[in-house]
Amino acid sequence: MDIKPLRYFIAIAKTESFTQAAQQLGVAQPAVSMAIKKLETDLGLTLIHRADRNIGLTDEGKKLLLHAEKIIQATDDALLEMSELKGLSQGEVRVGIPSMLGSYYFPPILMAFRHRYPTIMLKVIEGGTWQLQKMLENGELDLSVIVAETLPDSLQTQALIREEMLVTVAEDHPFSQLERVSPDAFFDEELAMFKEGYFHRRIVDKLAKACNRTPNIGFETNLIPLIKSITQQGFGISTLLAMVIEEDDKLITRSFDPPIWLDLGIAWRKDSYLSKANRAFLDFVSEHGRDNG
Known part of the structure; x- marks a missing residue:
């Protein structure tokens, strides 16, 4: 089977449009x-509903999509590995980094990595941990930083850093007189939180559920x-990570009671080929994490 039609098929499934798929692929729509x-004729099946402008997969198409994504991923991995056997000197790293770490922990690491490996292209995607995890599982990322509390069997992870989530308040807030803050006291206050899908928010939502409390979120950003x-x-x-708080922020931080620690790791797909560029980045980041641990 020619795999090019499978690439076209996946693009149509994702965009739900022949026109957008063709644009995304950089080919003419008639070719798509x-x-x-021809793919439908060869298989003897109808894969796509073509009702007016509404494009959707048939049941047979949905089943083929599962196989097509695996075939394309395996093919791309094989081509990459063969290229590297020829001594490919350049490479690309597509890494997902949560916002808090992307802003405060990773910039010096990324700059140092580029200094050591100037021919490797870095593509950094910033977002929520669950969005990044899904992108990693779908092959849209090579590596991603995740909170290692629940890891699917499809991913493998390497420990990166351990950070404490700290209650963060103004200098004149009553909590500044406490050594630690109970979850109940925390949830009595109006909160400024990240949006859903970010580990910052997930930790707070999980804590609220355990305490049978509803967070009073006044600001979401x-x-x-x-x-x-x-x-x-x-x-x-x-509540923010300690790394985010700077001396001139005029903010006070206190531990929760009991303290809340996050184990952050860098993950990749178990069944994929990890390129030399990605291995170099993984080793570099892990080394930096140990140096700063």
């Missing part, structure tokens, strides 16, 4: 339509400077 028609500003001015409190 002809390839899919992924902008760390805005969370800091809201907290500084006393319009709410938050």
